[in-house]
Amino acid sequence: MAAQTHLLHPLHCLPVSLKTQNPQKQYHYFKHKPINPVVSKLRAAVIGGGPAGSSAAEALASGGVETFLFERSPASAKPCGGAIPLCMLDEFSLPYHLIDRRVTQMRIISPSNLVVDFGKTLKPHEFIAMLRREVLDSFLRRRAESSGATLMKALVTNLVVPTSSHEPYVIHYTMDNCQRQLAVDVIVGADGANSRVAKSIKAGNYATAIAFQERIKLPEDKMGYYENLAEMYVGNDVSPDFYAWVFPKCDHVAVGTGTMCSKSNIKLFQHGIRARVKSKIDGGRVIKVEAHPIPEHPRPIRVRGRVALVGDAAGYVTKCSGEGIYFAAKSGRICGEAIAKASEGGEKMISEDDLKREYLRKWDDKYFTTFKFLDILQKVFYGSNAAREALVELCGDEYVQRMTFDSYLYKKLASGNRLNDAKMVMNTISSLVRCNIMGREVEASAQKILSRV
Ligand SMILES: Cc1cc2nc3c(=O)[nH]c(=O)nc-3n(C[C@H](O)[C@H](O)[C@H](O)COP(=O)(O)OP(=O)(O)OC[C@H]3O[C@@H](n4cnc5c(N)ncnc54)[C@H](O)[C@@H]3O)c2cc1C
Numbered sequence: 517m518a519a520q521t522h523l524l525h526p527l528h529c530l531p532v533s534l535k536t537q538n539p540q541k542q543y544h545y546f547k548h549k550p551i552n553p554v555v556s557k558l559r560a561a562v563i564g565g566g567p568a569g570s571s572a573a574e575a576l577a578s579g580g581v582e583t584f585l586f587e588r589s590p591a592s593a594k595p596c597g598g599a600i601p602l603c604m605l606d607e608f609s610l611p612y613h614l615i616d617r618r619v620t621q622m623r624i625i626s627p628s629n630l631v632v633d634f635g636k637t638l639k640p641h642e643f644i645a646m647l648r649r650e651v652l653d654s655f656l657r658r659r660a661e662s663s664g665a666t667l668m669k670a671l672v673t674n675l676v677v678p679t680s681s682h683e684p685y686v687i688h689y690t691m692d693n694c695q696r697q698l699a700v701d702v703i704v705g706a707d708g709a710n711s712r713v714a715k716s717i718k719a720g721n722y723a724t725a726i727a728f729q730e731r732i733k734l735p736e737d738k739m740g741y742y743e744n745l746a747e748m749y750v751g752n753d754v755s756p757d758f759y760a761w762v763f764p765k766c767d768h769v770a771v772g773t774g775t776m777c778s779k780s781n782i783k784l785f786q787h788g789i790r791a792r793v794k795s796k797i798d799g800g801r802v803i804k805v806e807a808h809p810i811p812e813h814p815r816p817i818r819v820r821g822r823v824a825l826v827g828d829a830a831g832y833v834t835k836c837s838g839e840g841i842y843f844a845a846k847s848g849r850i851c852g853e854a855i856a857k858a859s860e861g862g863e864k865m866i867s868e869d870d871l872k873r874e875y876l877r878k879w880d881d882k883y884f885t886t887f888k889f890l891d892i893l894q895k896v897f898y899g900s901n902a903a904r905e906a907l908v909e910l911c912g913d914e915y916v917q918r919m920t921f922d923s924y925l926y927k928k929l930a931s932g933n934r935l936n937d938a939k940m941v942m943n944t945i946s947s948l949v950r951c952n953i954m955g956r957e958v959e960a961s962a963q964k965i966l967s968r969v
Contacts, residue, residue: 578856579855813831
């Protein structure tokens with residue numbers, strides 16, 4: 517029987533307190549039920565209780581692995597626009613009452629204020645869901661708990677990586693003002709863009725953008741304008757390499773922007789988006805100001821030993837749209853399922869090869885092309901005001917809208933028709949050429965405005 521032959525870590529069998537080589541120092545392991553070496557389960561710790569961590573913990577616990585989910589601040593959530601694609605509701609069985617707004621109109625506004633309404637091609641049941649992360653995250657964490665994961669309201673302060681494949685990882689954490697440790701077999705690093713787990717396993721760095729957002733409570737009549745509408749603004753005044761947004765929430769809007777190439781000017785760009793939407797947010801009250809890094813590409817290392825990184829910690833945010841919630845939850849789930857499968861329901865120790873085969877390869881097969889494609893689109897369309905004018909002009913085309921929405925809402929590259937694809941390429945080229953002339957003029961006036969701020 518697998519349970520009788522599987523590898524076990526010696527620390528599983530240790531008493532709660534263990535003497536180390538240094539007699540002054542004692543490790544106090546998390547107290548758990550006495551473990552019978554023959555029937556002991558694989559033990560996993562998931563660090564970070566965002567969408568990535570909770571989804572990983574749910575899959576691990578449901579798959580028979582003893583699971584601890586660490587979250588330092590369960591009462592709050594990280595800064596986020598909170599837009600998720602339609603397919604996530606079904607795939608992750610998210611109840612509709614979590615949604616604040618169903619956006620059916622996406623307006624994109626060019627540097628010269630050309631306005632295009634996206635959404636003409638949406639079917640009656642289709643929309644972009646807008647929610648608050650505090651609501652989504654606590655729902656997903658509760659579900660992980662009800663699948664059997666133990667939620668640890670704790671800050672992980674250090675991770676001690678073993679020197680041999682038979683020893684456990686030791687997590688140091690602070691809970692209820694006490695320093696404690698927990699020994700585990702496997703770690704899932706879901707602790708976001710500033711990942712401590714990634715540093716501990718020397719996973720290497722990635723470039724990041726900075727995103728800044730203000731949550732603004734609007735007077736009722738002004739909020740009505742954003743009932744089911746989200747806006748995206750492009751232009752050098754709001755971001756040199758990304759877009760700025762106004763996303764509706766339950767009783768307020770999130771107004772923000774991001775940049776990778778000019779982080780020190782982020783407040784200037786926020787000033788830019790505020791100026792563009794001035795008449796729509798006049799009389800509004802800022803209720804929260806928040807900023808956070810966004811990874812720009814995956815880390816050089818995403819699996820080392822028995823540690824796997826998922827979500828932002830791994831670097832799974834798409835260029836162009838800055839979308840990461842769905843990919844965080846999806847990578848967490850794939851990783852959790854991979855560990856449960858490789859360990860045969862928690863009965864067997866796993867290895868780095870298992871994680872690479874069952875998690876990394878599956879992830880890359882599914883999403884590598886999508887991430888590359890969006891990377892190229894960002895380079896083509898966000899580089900200059902001329903290109904941004906072309907982007908907005910193209911968005912007016914129904915075929916482009918359908919392809920874009922289908923890809924976003926259902927997370928698969930939409931299958932088009934060859935003739936329309938060819939037309940789309942021709943339109944792209946002619947828009948880029950035409951807008952190059954107009955864009956230069958807009959660029960010059962934007963520079964003038966910026967130099968006056
Ligand atoms: C301003 C902004 C707007 C965005 N808008 C959108 C959007 O509209 N749609 C979209 O899809 N994506 C958006 N993103 C990206 C999205 O927020 C992230 O991709 C997503 O949150 C990644 O989820 P995650 O679970 O990997 O990490 P996070 O959501 O960052 O979760 C990590 C969790 O780990 C916890 N943690 C960290 N360190 C420790 C520790 N040492 N001990 C214990 N716990 C720890 C944190 O408290 C946190 O809860 C936006 C990002 C920003 C910055």
